[in-house]
Amino acid sequence: MRKGIVACASMIFGLILLFVAFLGPWYTINGSGALGVNYNVGFYLTKMEAKGTIPGQDISLSMSYTDVKENAQMVGVNIESFAVINTAMYLTLCAIITALIAVIGIIAFIFNKGKPKTMKWLGGGFWFLTFFLALVPALYVMSTGFAENSNGFWFSQSVLGVTVSGGPGYAWYLMMVVAIISVISAVAILLKKIAPEATSPETLPPATNK
Numbered sequence: 637m638r639k640g641i642v643a644c645a646s647m648i649f650g651l652i653l654l655f656v657a658f659l660g661p662w663y664t665i666n667g668s669g670a671l672g673v674n675y676n677v678g679f680y681l682t683k684m685e686a687k688g689t690i691p692g693q694d695i696s697l698s699m700s701y702t703d704v705k706e707n708a709q710m711v712g713v714n715i716e717s718f719a720v721i722n723t724a725m726y727l728t729l730c731a732i733i734t735a736l737i738a739v740i741g742i743i744a745f746i747f748n749k750g751k752p753k754t755m756k757w758l759g760g761g762f763w764f765l766t767f768f769l770a771l772v773p774a775l776y777v778m779s780t781g782f783a784e785n786s787n788g789f790w791f792s793q794s795v796l797g798v799t800v801s802g803g804p805g806y807a808w809y810l811m812m813v814v815a816i817i818s819v820i821s822a823v824a825i826l827l828k829k830i831a832p833e834a835t836s837p838e839t840l841p842p843a844t845n846k
Contacts, residue, residue, distance in 0.1 A: 667801075673691075682700070683700055714782055720776060738758070738765075763822040767822060774812055777804075783802050
C-alpha cells in the first residue's frame, strides 16, 4: 500500500509538471549586441513571445504561429520549426490525458475501487504510455533548429558584433523529467503484487471441539 501511495504521489506530481510544461517555453533564443540591444524569444506550444530592450525603450510582443509565419524572414526564425512545435503540442495534450487516466486508475487501485488487477493495469499501463508521449515530443523538438543558420539545438554564434544563443526552455526539461518519473512509477505499479483479499469470518470453517 505504501509503495502505491508513493507511486500515486509521483504521478500527480508528474501530471502537474505536464501542465506547467504545456504553458511554458520549450525553446529560447537570446541575443545581445552593441548599443545596449538585448532580446529574448520564447517558443511556446501555442505562441511565440519576444521581449527586447533598445536604448530608451522596452519591447514586448506575443504572436500566434500564424502571425509569426508571415514574418519569419524578418525575425530570423526557421519556418520548419512551426510544424514541429505544433506536433509537440498535440502529443503533450495526449500525455496529459493519459496521465489523468493513470492517476484515476491508481487512486482506484489504492482505495479498492473496482477490480484491483484492472485498476493496476489501467494506472500502470497508461502511465507507461505517458512516458512515450512525454519523451517523443521532447526528442522531436530537439531534432530541429528554431533559428535560421543555427548549428544545433544548443548553439551560440556571433555575427557583426551581435551574439545569438539558443537552447531549450524549462518546459522542455520538464518533459524529460516527466518521462523519467513516468517510466519509474509505471514499472513500480506494474510489478506490484496484489495482496490477497482477507478471508471473512463467514467463510471460516467451524471450530471443532476435541
